Amino acid sequence: MLLSLKLCIFSATGESVNFAKRKDAQLADAHLMAAFAWKHSATQQEMTKALIDIRKSLWRWDYAMTSHGTAPHAPQECMRLLSDTMMYAKDAQLECQKIAGLHGWMGNIPLSSISTHENAAKYIGPDMKSLCKQKQDFIDTVVPRWIKDVKKNKQFISQPV
DSSP states (O other), X not given: OHHHHHHHHHHHHHHHXXXXXXXXXXXXXXXXXXXXXXXXXXXXXXXXXHHHHHHHXXXXXXXXXXXXXHHHHOHHHHHHHHHHHHHHHHHHHHHHHHHHHHTTOOSOOOOOOOSSHHHHHHHHOOOHHHHHHXXXXXXXXXXXXXXXXXXXXXXXXXXXX
């Protein structure tokens, strides 16, 4: 009985997580399509519905995936919320496609591949080498100062790492 319950919980959790990953891709595409629409002269008024749909999708995803235990304890509710997130993400995509068409774009909106960290970083555009150097400089200069100050004031709760 216990083994069967565990299998049921793991199965429901796995299905929720897998569906959430597919939904993540749809929501990312909705964001990319919204950016495309903005770049093609969309107005705030035109974008209102798409932005509301993106926001609704994000809210439902957040509620479903971050409410501790939703997937194993209420898998049907979790899947219902995730299906709503997918619906709103798809609605936002359609709205952005329509808006791009109103501004002269014919055809599908081209989407950049952001499936890997490297591709996403290229799309967003930060200079990763510079950011990594800044991070290392911070770790090498600021963190030791903090540790020194904390030691001097005897504020360590435990030993520094």
